[in-house]
Amino acid sequence: MSAAPTTAPVTVAVTGAAGQIGYSLLPRIASGAMLGPDTPVRLRLLEVPAARAAAEGVAMELDDCAFGLLAGVEVGDDAATAFEGADVALLVGSRPRTRGMERKDLIAANGAIFTAQGRALADHADDDVRVVVVGNPANTNALIAATHAAGLPARHFSALTRLDHNRAVAQLARRAGVPVTAVRGVTVWGNHSATQYPDLGAATVAGRPAPEVVGDPSEGTGWVAGTFVPAVQQRGAAIIEARGASSAASAASAVVDHVRDWFLGTPEGTWTSMAVVSDGAYGVPEGLVCSFPVTTRGGEWEVVPGLRLDAAARAGLERSVAELEAEREAVRALGLLG
Numbered sequence: 104m105s106a107a108p109t110t111a112p113v114t115v116a117v118t119g120a121a122g123q124i125g126y127s128l129l130p131r132i133a134s135g136a137m138l139g140p141d142t143p144v145r146l147r148l149l150e151v152p153a154a155r156a157a158a159e160g161v162a163m164e165l166d167d168c169a170f171g172l173l174a175g176v177e178v179g180d181d182a183a184t185a186f187e188g189a190d191v192a193l194l195v196g197s198r199p200r201t202r203g204m205e206r207k208d209l210i211a212a213n214g215a216i217f218t219a220q221g222r223a224l225a226d227h228a229d230d231d232v233r234v235v236v237v238g239n240p241a242n243t244n245a246l247i248a249a250t251h252a253a254g255l256p257a258r259h260f261s262a263l264t265r266l267d268h269n270r271a272v273a274q275l276a277r278r279a280g281v282p283v284t285a286v287r288g289v290t291v292w293g294n295h296s297a298t299q300y301p302d303l304g305a306a307t308v309a310g311r312p313a314p315e316v317v318g319d320p321s322e323g324t325g326w327v328a329g330t331f332v333p334a335v336q337q338r339g340a341a342i343i344e345a346r347g348a349s350s351a352a353s354a355a356s357a358v359v360d361h362v363r364d365w366f367l368g369t370p371e372g373t374w375t376s377m378a379v380v381s382d383g384a385y386g387v388p389e390g391l392v393c394s395f396p397v398t399t400r401g402g403e404w405e406v407v408p409g410l411r412l413d414a415a416a417r418a419g420l421e422r423s424v425a426e427l428e429a430e431r432e433a434v435r436a437l438g439l440l441g
């Protein structure tokens with residue numbers, strides 16, 4: 104017989120709760136996959152008024168799962184109420200792209216959501232809240248939210264590039280014929296977009312340097328440059344092409360991994376990728392929300408120092424940073440940075 108949890112529930116607010124990602128994500132959180140098997144969770148589901156009834160239906164299903172860790176579910180269409188006292192906020196709610204669009208094409212449609220939600224977080228969430236922006240373009244939406252969340256530390260805002268990281272790990276493991284658990288030290292640099300640079304320069308496969316196993320990343324005609332990098336960069340578009348809708352189960356799983364590692368820690372001897380506010384590391388201009396290799400624990404993160412970037416990685420990172428700067432200019436021109 105398992106004992107009832109004794110710790111206080113953690114309040115997790117999830118926006119876009121009636122959407123595709125929400126539907127995959129919420130049962131994983133309520134089951135304990137995100138915060139661990141000893142931590143009860145109280146869920147706050149935020150939707151637009153038109154989708155509130157659908158979110159109520161998701162809440163009914165969560166009840167019907169009879170999760171032992173689920174301390175309560177509240178549904179609403181008011182950000183102030185949904186974020187009140189929130190310890191974790193998962194900002195998923197926003198429009199996804201469809202075939203033929205790039206994620207940055209969503210700036211005008213989605214950007215404004217994150218000004219209002221940044222303010223509502225500052226006014227209502229716990230002072231120590233951790234925020235994950237999933238809605239695209241995720242890095243720039245995180246920048247918008249952090250900018251409008253006066254009084255909350257920018258370090259507590261992040262954007263999801265864990266899905267790209269997981270895609271890179273899976274592609275490498277498949278190529279090398281090993282389980283994903285044998286892969287370490289992969290990094291996704293830059294923007295959650297087609298300009299991101301998945302970097303195997305410091306990666307290992309069952310303890311051997313990945314370049315020895317699958318070929319040199321700086322060799323322009325090899326598997327890394329010719330197949331791996333474009334496959335990871337274009338994986339979101341490939342899913343849209345195949346499914347007719349953007350990735351949802353894998354995105355939800357990546358959110359679970361991102362938050363679990365942020366709180367419970369990256370495994371010893373490796374790191375993950377997370378888009379965080381740059382402090383100038385690796386030459387990325389201060390203030391941009393950029394994906395870096397990070398180690399995490401207890402809700403804090405550190406960029407892994409001292410990695411050597413080969414010419415391809417350096418050029419890839421610079422290209423992605425240039426895109427992030429252009430997105431920042433675009434949202435500034437729309438008046439979304441205040």
Ligand SMILES: NC(=O)C1=CN([C@@H]2O[C@H](COP(=O)(O)OP(=O)(O)OC[C@H]3O[C@@H](n4cnc5c(N)ncnc54)[C@H](O)[C@@H]3O)[C@@H](O)[C@H]2O)C=CC1
Nearest residue numbers: 119121122123124150154196197198199238239263266354
């Ligand atoms: N960063 C990443 O790795 C990934 C990001 N995404 C992005 O996640 C977002 C959500 O994707 P899906 O769940 O597939 O879309 P969806 O369209 O199925 O669901 C989005 C939900 O958000 C709701 N919503 C819209 N505005 C809202 C607001 N102001 N407050 C609360 N809820 C709001 C909508 O009513 C809808 O139910 C999209 O922007 C998509 O591009 C998707 C996959 C991966």
Ligand SMILES: O=C([O-])CC(=O)C(=O)O
Nearest residue numbers: 200239266339340349350
């Ligand atoms: O590609 C999209 O639009 C959805 C997404 O962000 C991803 O699957 O990485």
